[in-house]
Amino acid sequence: MVKVAFWQNSDCWGCHQSLVDLHLQLLPVLPALEIVYWPAVVDFKYDSLVARAPGEIVVGFIEGSLRTKQDVEGTKLMREKCQIIIAFGSCSCYGNVHGLANQWSKEELVRRKFSEVESIADGSGGEPTQHVPGFEDKIVNVDKIIKVDAYIAGCPPRSEQIFGAVGFLLGQKPFPMNDLAFCNDCSLNQSGCLLDAGKLCYGPITSIGCSLKCPNAGNPCVGCMGPAKTVSARASKLNDMTKNLASASSGDKKTSNEFLSLFLNVPLMAGFDLSADILKQVKKRGTPETPLANLPPDTVSIASNVLGFLRDNRDLIDISNVCDTCDRIIGSKSTMTKVKRDYEGLPNLEDCLIEQGYICMGPVTRAGCGALCVKVNAPCSGCYGQTEWGVNQAERFAETAIKGFNVSLSKDELLAQVKDKVGTFEKFTLASRKGG
Amino acid sequence: MVKEIEVEPITRLEGHGGMRVVLGDDGKVQDVQFNIQSTRFFEKFVEGRYCEHIPRITPRICGICPIPHHLTPTKAVEDAWGVQIPEPARKLRQLLINAKQYSSHLIHFYALTAPDFLLGPMADPALRNVVHVINKMPDVGAMALKMMDFGQRLCAAVGGKAVHPIAAIVGGMKKALDEDVRDKFLKVIDDQIEMTKKTVDIALKVIDDYWDVVANVGVVPTYYVGMTNNGVHDIYEGDIRIVSPTGEKTDYAPQRYLEALGEHIPEHSYATHMYYKPAGYPEGIYRANTLAMINCADKMATPLADEALKAMREKVGTNVIHHTFAYHWARIIETVEAIEMIATLLKDPDIVNPDCKTLDVQPREGNGVGITEAPRGLLLYNIWSDADGICKKCNLLVATNHNIAGIEKTLMHVAKQVFEDKALDGLKLPDPWIK
Numbered sequence: 120m121v122k123v124a125f126w127q128n129s130d131c132w133g134c135h136q137s138l139v140d141l142h143l144q145l146l147p148v149l150p151a152l153e154i155v156y157w158p159a160v161v162d163f164k165y166d167s168l169v170a171r172a173p174g175e176i177v178v179g180f181i182e183g184s185l186r187t188k189q190d191v192e193g194t195k196l197m198r199e200k201c202q203i204i205i206a207f208g209s210c211s212c213y214g215n216v217h218g219l220a221n222q223w224s225k226e227e228l229v230r231r232k233f234s235e236v237e238s239i240a241d242g243s244g245g246e247p248t249q250h251v252p253g254f255e256d257k258i259v260n261v262d263k264i265i266k267v268d269a270y271i272a273g274c275p276p277r278s279e280q281i282f283g284a285v286g287f288l289l290g291q292k293p294f295p296m297n298d299l300a301f302c303n304d305c306s307l308n309q310s311g312c313l314l315d316a317g318k319l320c321y322g323p324i325t326s327i328g329c330s331l332k333c334p335n336a337g338n339p340c341v342g343c344m345g346p347a348k349t350v351s352a353r354a355s356k357l358n359d360m361t362k363n364l365a366s367a368s369s370g371d372k373k374t375s376n377e378f379l380s381l382f383l384n385v386p387l388m389a390g391f392d393l394s395a396d397i398l399k400q401v402k403k404r405g406t407p408e409t410p411l412a413n414l415p416p417d418t419v420s421i422a423s424n425v426l427g428f429l430r431d432n433r434d435l436i437d438i439s440n441v442c443d444t445c446d447r448i449i450g451s452k453s454t455m456t457k458v459k460r461d462y463e464g465l466p467n468l469e470d471c472l473i474e475q476g477y478i479c480m481g482p483v484t485r486a487g488c489g490a491l492c493v494k495v496n497a498p499c500s501g502c503y504g505q506t507e508w509g510v511n512q513a514e515r516f517a518e519t520a521i522k523g524f525n526v527s528l529s530k531d532e533l534l535a536q537v538k539d540k541v542g543t544f545e546k547f548t549l550a551s552r553k554g555g
Numbered sequence: 556m557v558k559e560i561e562v563e564p565i566t567r568l569e570g571h572g573g574m575r576v577v578l579g580d581d582g583k584v585q586d587v588q589f590n591i592q593s594t595r596f597f598e599k600f601v602e603g604r605y606c607e608h609i610p611r612i613t614p615r616i617c618g619i620c621p622i623p624h625h626l627t628p629t630k631a632v633e634d635a636w637g638v639q640i641p642e643p644a645r646k647l648r649q650l651l652i653n654a655k656q657y658s659s660h661l662i663h664f665y666a667l668t669a670p671d672f673l674l675g676p677m678a679d680p681a682l683r684n685v686v687h688v689i690n691k692m693p694d695v696g697a698m699a700l701k702m703m704d705f706g707q708r709l710c711a712a713v714g715g716k717a718v719h720p721i722a723a724i725v726g727g728m729k730k731a732l733d734e735d736v737r738d739k740f741l742k743v744i745d746d747q748i749e750m751t752k753k754t755v756d757i758a759l760k761v762i763d764d765y766w767d768v769v770a771n772v773g774v775v776p777t778y779y780v781g782m783t784n785n786g787v788h789d790i791y792e793g794d795i796r797i798v799s800p801t802g803e804k805t806d807y808a809p810q811r812y813l814e815a816l817g818e819h820i821p822e823h824s825y826a827t828h829m830y831y832k833p834a835g836y837p838e839g840i841y842r843a844n845t846l847a848m849i850n851c852a853d854k855m856a857t858p859l860a861d862e863a864l865k866a867m868r869e870k871v872g873t874n875v876i877h878h879t880f881a882y883h884w885a886r887i888i889e890t891v892e893a894i895e896m897i898a899t900l901l902k903d904p905d906i907v908n909p910d911c912k913t914l915d916v917q918p919r920e921g922n923g924v925g926i927t928e929a930p931r932g933l934l935l936y937n938i939w940s941d942a943d944g945i946c947k948k949c950n951l952l953v954a955t956n957h958n959i960a961g962i963e964k965t966l967m968h969v970a971k972q973v974f975e976d977k978a979l980d981g982l983k984l985p986d987p988w989i990k
Binding site for chain 1: 596
C-alpha cells in the first residue's frame with residue numbers, strides 16, 4: 120500500500136472528477152493505494168494530516184488555485200508531509216481562470232462580491248471575517264511557494280494522463296499494460312518498419328491496444344499506451360539508438376519528448392522541472408530504482424537514456440502543441456481575412472479553425488488533451504498552458520498564426536481585432552505571466 | 556463552560572466548508588455555523604470578457620456540474636442579445652444536461668452518500684467511503700461505476716468534454732451528435748434503465764431501513780426554490796418557483812428574479828445566505844437541490860419518475876416534504892427522470908441534425924438572465940453586455956449557494972435534536988449492510 124493524499128485549494132473538483140471518470144479502470148488500482156487525505160471522498164479531517172510525520176506520505180496531489188490563506192497554509196503542510204508533490208491540473212500549474220482576477224485589487228474583488236451585487240437585499244455586506252481564512256492579494260502558481268516534483272497540466276487533465284502518472288509514480292503498473300509490445304500489432308511490422316529505417320519509434324517497449332493511428336499515417340509510436348510487460352525483438356536496437364540522442368534528428372528529438380510525456384507521464388512545462396526524484400536517481404546511478412525498476416530491463420534502459428538526455432538538454436526540445444494532435448487541415452482552402460468571434464457563423468469540421476478566421480490557441484498551447492475542443496468545432500482556449508513563457512502571448516499567437524497558417528492579416532491588424540486580449544490569450548495562465 | 560465542536564473540513568462534498576456548534580453551560584445550542592471558506596470571484600473576473608467566452612470560463616465553478624455552468628451563461632447571453640436557437644440545439648442541450656444530472660446524482664448517491672447508510676453512521680471514518688463500498692460490495696460498485704461512466708461518456712460525446720464542456724455556443728451548439736456515436740449509446744440504454752431500476756430498489760430499501768431517521772431527524776419546514784416548466788419538473792428551461800413551508804407556490808419569470816431572491820452577507824461564510832425576499836431574512840430562508848425541486852413540481856416530466864414521485868408523497872403523507880433525509884429519495888426520482896429523458900432524446904432524430912446553430916447572432920447592449928436547475932440547485936446567471944458583446948457586469952446565483960442558509964438552518968435544528976433533546980438515543984438503526 121502506498122500512502123497518497125489529495126489536497127484541494129480553491130478549485131472546482133474537476134481534476135478529481137476526471138480521475139473518478141476512469142470508473143471501472145480504477146478497480147485494480149484502488150487496493151494499492153492508502154488514501155490518507157482526500158476530503159472530497161474520505162472522512163479524514165485536517166488534524167489527521169497535521170499529525171502525519173514529515174515525508175510519511177509518498178505522493179501528494181495539489182489541486183486548485185492559491186486564493187485563500189488556507190490554501191497557502193495547506194499547500195506548505197502538504198510539502199512537509201509528502202515525498203513527491205504533483206501540481207495537479209492547470210490551477211495548480213498556472214493559476215487557471217482564477218488568475219484573471221489578478222487584474223483587480225483584492226478590495227475590488229471583495230467589494231463586488233460582498234457589497235455590490237444586485238441581489239443583496241437587506242442592507243448587509245462587507246467581507247466576512249469570522250471562521251474564514253482571508254484572501255491572498257494575488258493568485259500565484261503553486262511552485263512559487265513550494266518545490267513541485269511533477270506537473271500534470273490540463274483543465275482538467277485527461278483521465279488517462281492522471282492514471283498513467285499515478286501508475287508511474289507508484290510503480291504499481293496499473294496503466295493499461297498488456298503483455299505484448301506495440302510492434303506485434305503494428306501495420307509496419309512486416310515491411311516499412313521505421314526503426315529499421317533509422318527513425319526513432321518507441322513501439323518495441325509500448326503496450327499494444329491503440330488504434331494504430333500513428334503508424335498508419337507513417338508516424339512513429341510515441342508510447343502513449345504506456346509500457347508493455349514484454350518487449351519486442353527490436354528493443355535492443357531502440358536501446359542503442361537512444362544512447363546517442365545528441366546526434367538524433369529534430370524529428371526524433373520531438374518523438375522522444377512526446378515519449379517522455381506520454382509514456383512516462385512526466386509532464387513537460389515551463390522551466391522543465393521534471394519529477395526530480397526520478398531524475399536524481401538517474402543521475403546518481405544511471406537508472407532509477409523505482410518505479411521503472413518494475414519494467415523490463417530494456418524499457419528501463421531506454422527510458423533512462425531519454426530521461427538522461429532531456430535532463431542535460433532541456434532547451435533543445437520543441438514542446439508539442441495541440442495542432443500536432445489535431446486532425447484539421449493546415450494550409451486548407453480557407454484563409455483568415457478577418458478575426459471572427461466564436462459566435463459568428465459555424466465552421467466546417469475539416470479546415471483549420473485559424474484559417475477559418477477563429478482565434479484557436481492550438482499552435483501555442485502544449486499538447487496532451489488530444490484536441491478535444493477542436494473535434495466539436497470549438498477553438499482551443501489554451502487550458503494545457505503555453506508552450507513558451509515569458510513573452511507577450513498575444514503577439515506570439517499572432518506571429519505564429521501568420522507564419523504557419525493561411526492568414527492574410529498583418530500582426531497589428533489581427534491583434535487590433537481582438538478586444539479582450541487577456542481573456543483570449545491568457546485565460547488560463549495570467550497568473551503565470553512573468554512579473555506577476 | 557462554553558463548548559465548541561468543530562468539524563474541519565466537512566468531507567465528501569465538493570468545495571471547502573467547516574462547521575461549528577457552540578454549546579452553553581446548560582447544554583443548550585447557542586450557535587451553529589456553516590463556514591464556506593473559499594470563493595474565487597467569478598462574478599468579477601468575467602467583466603471585460605467577450606460574453607460568448609463566459610460559458611468557457613464559468614464551468615470551472617464546479618467540476619461535478621460544469622454542464623449547467625456552460626449552458627446557463629449561454630442562455631443568459633442569448634437572452635441579452637435576443638437570440639433564438641434552433642430546435643436541434645435545444646434538444647442537444649437537454650440531452651447534455653440530463654446526462655450530467657444522471658452521472659452527478661449517481662456519484663452523489665453512490666460515492667458521497669451511500670457510505671453513511673451502507674456502513675452505518677457509527678462506522679470507522681477510515682472505512683466510511685466509496686473505496687470501501689466498492690471493495691465490499693463489488694457488484695453494486697461495478698454497477699454504480701458503469702452508470703456514472705455512461706453519463707460521463709454521454710456528456711463528453713455531446714459536450715465535447717465531460718468536465719468543462721465546450722460545445723454550446725451563443726446561437727446553439729457547435730456540433731450535433733454523430734449517428735454512429737448516438738447508436739453506441741442507444742445500444743446500452745436499456746441496460747442503463749435496468750440498472751436505474753435496481754438503484755431505485757437499493758434506495759427504497761435504504762429508506763425503509765432508516766425510516767426512523769428519515770421521519771424524525773432534520774424535519775425542518777422552510778421555503779424551497781426550484782424551477783418548473785408550467786408546473787412540470789424541468790432542469791433546462793422554465794420559471795423560478797418558490798414553495799412556502801405550507802405549500803403555496805409562486806412562479807417568477809427568470810428576468811424577475813430580483814423580486815424573489817435576496818442575498819444576505821453573513822459574517823462567517825464566503826458563500827452568502829439566500830432567502831425569499833417577500834418573506835425577509837431570516838424568515839424567508841429557503842432550501843434548494845433535489846427535495847426542493849420535487850416540492851416545486853406538480854408532476855415529473857416522465858412516467859416512471861412521476862409514479863415514483865406519487866409513491867413518495869403517499870408514503871410521507873404530504874405534498875410539501877420537509878424531511879432532510881428525503882433529499883436522497885428525491886435525488887433518485889430525478890435520476891429516473893434523467894435516464895427516461897435521455898432514452899427519449901437519444902431516439903429523437905434532431906440530435907443528429909447538423910442544423911444546430913443559428914447564424915443570426917448579433918451582440919447588442921442589454922442584460923439577460925439564464926436559469927437551469929443544476930444537480931445541486933437552481934442556477935442563475937445575469938449578464939450585462941455592451942453593444943460589442945463584452946461583459947460589463949455579471950451576477951451569479953450559484954446552485955449550492957442557494958442552499959447554504961437552508962443547510963445552516965437544518966444544522967441548527969439537528970444540533971438541538973442531538974444535544975438538547977437527545978433525539979438520537981432512541982433512534983432505530985438497522986444492521987449495517989457492510990460490517
